Amino acid sequence: MNKEIRIFSPGTVSNVACGFDVLGFCLDHIGDEMLVRTTPQQGISITKIEGYDLPYETEKNVAGVSALALIEDFQPGFGFEIEIYKRIKPGSGIGSSAASAAGSVFAINELLGKPYNKTQLTAFAMKGEAVSSQSEHADNLAPAIFGGFVLVKSLNPLEILNLPTPEELYAVIIHPQIEIKTLEARAILPKDIPLQKAITQWANLGSLVHALHSDDYSLLQRSLQDVVIEPYRSQLIPHFDEVKTAALKQGALGFGISGSGPSIFAITKGEDSARSVEAAMRKVYESSSLQFETYLSKINKEGIKTISK
Numbered sequence: 001m002n003k004e005i006r007i008f009s010p011g012t013v014s015n016v017a018c019g020f021d022v023l024g025f026c027l028d029h030i031g032d033e034m035l036v037r038t039t040p041q042q043g044i045s046i047t048k049i050e051g052y053d054l055p056y057e058t059e060k061n062v063a064g065v066s067a068l069a070l071i072e073d074f075q076p077g078f079g080f081e082i083e084i085y086k087r088i089k090p091g092s093g094i095g096s097s098a099a100s101a102a103g104s105v106f107a108i109n110e111l112l113g114k115p116y117n118k119t120q121l122t123a124f125a126m127k128g129e130a131v132s133s134q135s136e137h138a139d140n141l142a143p144a145i146f147g148g149f150v151l152v153k154s155l156n157p158l159e160i161l162n163l164p165t166p167e168e169l170y171a172v173i174i175h176p177q178i179e180i181k182t183l184e185a186r187a188i189l190p191k192d193i194p195l196q197k198a199i200t201q202w203a204n205l206g207s208l209v210h211a212l213h214s215d216d217y218s219l220l221q222r223s224l225q226d227v228v229i230e231p232y233r234s235q236l237i238p239h240f241d242e243v244k245t246a247a248l249k250q251g252a253l254g255f256g257i258s259g260s261g262p263s264i265f266a267i268t269k270g271e272d273s274a275r276s277v278e279a280a281m282r283k284v285y286e287s288s289s290l291q292f293e294t295y296l297s298k299i300n301k302e303g304i305k306t307i308s309k
């Protein structure tokens with residue numbers, strides 16, 4: 001008998017302020033659903049995609065490529081078909097491709113009786129992510145798989161640290177409907193960093209990790225700053241400075257670019273604060289002609305989860 005599983009795969013924020021390329025966190029109810037089913041014929045096929053126009057070819061879809069990496073290793077002797085119910089817009093900067101790449105390997109691992117741990121699943125998922133970004137990275141995948149705040153200590157060997165998440169943390173995301181080309185976002189980055197800036201950045205990242213461990217919201221606020229990347233990439237995002245000023249004035253603990261944009265995020269203490277920060281951020285874009293969407297989410301400590309099996 002064929003077995004199947006339905007899962008929820010969340011959106012994620014990577015490049016969290018001073019944690020460029022290493023720190024991410026997981027969103028709560030913002031995410032995709034996927035259905036994965038065993039099939040007698042071997043291999044991976046993508047049989048349904050709803051929500052956005054994405055490739056059905058297994059080798060072109062990140063969910064297919066990560067699943068292929070897993071079954072190549074496990075050799076189950078049967079195959080899987082995947083249905084993707086995509087809610088996270090591709091290219092929005094909140095881990096649309098990561099949700100698919102991580103979701104397929106999570107689901108297959110469940111159907112196989114959990115032979116792999118979360119770090120191993122992240123490694124398979126990285127093969128899928130590489131299809132969309134041309135390089136392997138894990139700072140969206142690992143938060144989706146582990147939940148909460150995650151630090152990718154190294155890619156080779158893959159070492160992932162699941163950090164504690166203070167109970168009252170919320171995220172507000174605003175997604176202006178513009179496209180930022182990954183190449184452009186990369187090209188704008190400086191090749192070298194002045195030592196003084198590097199010192200500030202790693203002091204902030206160390207303090208941020210300590211703040212998460214000690215539930216210290218005030219230290220978190222003083223640490224959530226990016227002096228290296230944001231001054232460059234923020235130029236690609238319309239009204240960045242105004243939205244940031246509005247959010248911080250309204251009491252946000254921190255603010256930054258989600259992934260390589262165009263989404264930007266604020267972190268707050270508590271839901272009430274998140275709601276007023278969201279209103280302040282919306283107000284800036286409402287006075288422009290830009291189309292945008294906002295999301296409000298508790299930080300999700302659980303990560304990807306099974307809906308039914």
Ligand code: ADP
Nearest residue numbers: 061062090091092093094095096097098100132
């Ligand atoms: P995001 O950060 O939102 O994931 P990316 O630009 O990294 O955005 O990835 C989106 C790209 O990945 C698009 O070109 C899209 O066609 C491709 N892609 C392939 N498979 C998927 C998938 N299952 N989900 C989302 N994007 C996918």
